Amino acid sequence: MAGFTIGFGYGPRAPFATDPAASRGRLNPEPDSPTRTAFQRDRDRIIHSTAFRRLKDKTQVFLFDEGDHYRTRLTHTIEVAQIARAIARALALDDDLAEAIALAHDLGHTPFGHAGERALAAAMAGHGGFDHNAQSLRVVTRLERRYPEFDGLNLSWETLEGLVKHNGPLVDAAGRPLVAPDRPLPYAVRAYAAEHDLELATFAGPEAQAAALADDIAYDAHDIDDGLRAGLLTVEGLRDVPFLAALIERVEARWPGLERPRFINEIVRHVITAMIEDVIGEAVHRLDALGASSAEAIRAADRPLFAFSPAIAEADRAIKAHLKVHVYRHPRVMEVMHRAEDVVRRLHGRYWHDAAALPEEWRRGLEGADEERRARRIADFLAGMTDRYALREYQRLFDVVPELG
Template structure:
């Protein structure tokens, strides 16, 4: 097709092949109408944890406006981009989508602020990590089936969920990347005793597509939300060369464009340029590697689905700009400091008074030793929506907070 840089069509030899899945921890009969990864996707969408994402913070709290992204709308955008990449690169679209849909299931209320608070209060009990918590959600905390805890997802979906950002350990078994110099999260080591997810290798191309889709989605939508919140300006975006080039092209083609249309066009072109760059770069890396199986991708020694050097630099510059002007803006930080305090105080209250927990969680907490009781309380807190956490705070402390 004229102008096409991705081919689509029949699944490539280096894609994950549904008929060759390594199966599920608890064997189940296959479906006559769906592949393993379609079933995984459907189980994730129907899970309680997925529904709760609608009231979990991405950057701005739910009560700051109806048009800001939540964890749910962010996840849907990531899944759409992941499918687009998978289609162009002839990967398994359903697996890429399943990993994208599951990647944030372990996030706490109030986004990374809640995660920081839980990690601090859990310091003596293995800490808290949202990626490990996502694994815990889909392998233990969802309780929907009569024969097992969790969603019993396929090996390939679990592998992608855990390793979508790259290997977790080196050849010596020690943590690398974000886990360098510290133990792996408890949820990861505990699950490794049940099923080997090969933590020292890269993930499939499908999971890598989901990971880079996450980067593209939040680069674009945090620009949009930052502009909507008044923290960013069209003039300020010009500080980033990548964004300046896009804006100059828009102004040349559409002089005098109204600000809302200008912002939407910037976001649209950011997504388009990044997706097209990933497709071109990935096709070049695939051609150089000449993989004949999904395992060839896993053992390539580097990410195969990736930005070019130029776009990787642009991605870093956009993220740096957003960190300075949105994530670290005093207006946002003030709210997040209050949110951290809410999560911290809730944990302390549940720890000192397990009777304050709902009945099912209360029974578990009273029967467990300290490390497992702390983890149960962290599980309960991590599953909360922003709205529910604030209601619990008001109930337990007879006080309200507007987090402002």
């Protein structure tokens, strides 16, 4: 790391960046592309997938009919990818890999955001559970059906590893789950790891760690933006978070009397810039201390090498705590989400007790299937729904239009 400098273009990669030419390959071997690296192909396959297109009609925080300017799961994903690329480029990582992981990280999300996930996780409690991160892996390894030779997208090992482990190792050295020690790993992870070892006891590579931080930054910034637009947050209330108070004062001093839309944008822009710059600086500090000379050294480290500094980590916690109280748990949002949970819960119950209610292509092969297989098929179908499709299915099956708002 001695002498390493931050870069802003397409220069040589850092020695600890993941080298696409040295990729560990794909579960199903394919010839190399003459025009694209392995990670560029992964990114392109994700963008062209059906699951990626469906993200445009999946809830982030606010439902699609509450306004055209609020984030959807798709616009959130695009913002995460942009921030991941910014961090990766500045640190001379493989920005195509960082972008691919960011673009795929939410493909397994249910309709209605975390409300739909809560309902589906409860319904699947006795059948291996449900987790949107694990479902993202299932989407790209099994559920997408675009190629004649294999199910899924047949992504590179490094992209799959980053998708599964971007938040850290899943098991300890003895194979015991780390996140929920009293429960087995999510079904989709266990099923895939049985045929393709993603080294679940180590940290992910540098690009995946950058993508994970990009997700945090995007959440903080765009939920402040959407919360202010929705009237759930106030600028005065944001001053309760010291980090935000300092940024607000800076904007007010530079542009006194700035009109509200521009003022909100400046706050959001300052949040993103400050957090990206902090991640870059902290990464340089940690990489220099480790003397990391390869992506493998980063995987083998005993802590993430890409992280917020202690001060910004505290600011991130404070922002999320403020958002939890004033946005995510706001009575207006909670009322809508409770109704959305009920939609998913009732749809699951109907499909479980009446398989004929499923579309024909999803019923195929279920006759005589055991409960685990039937439960997983229903979960796959429900998780893939957009908000609009879930509401249409509800109307079809129960002959009533659910009122969410």
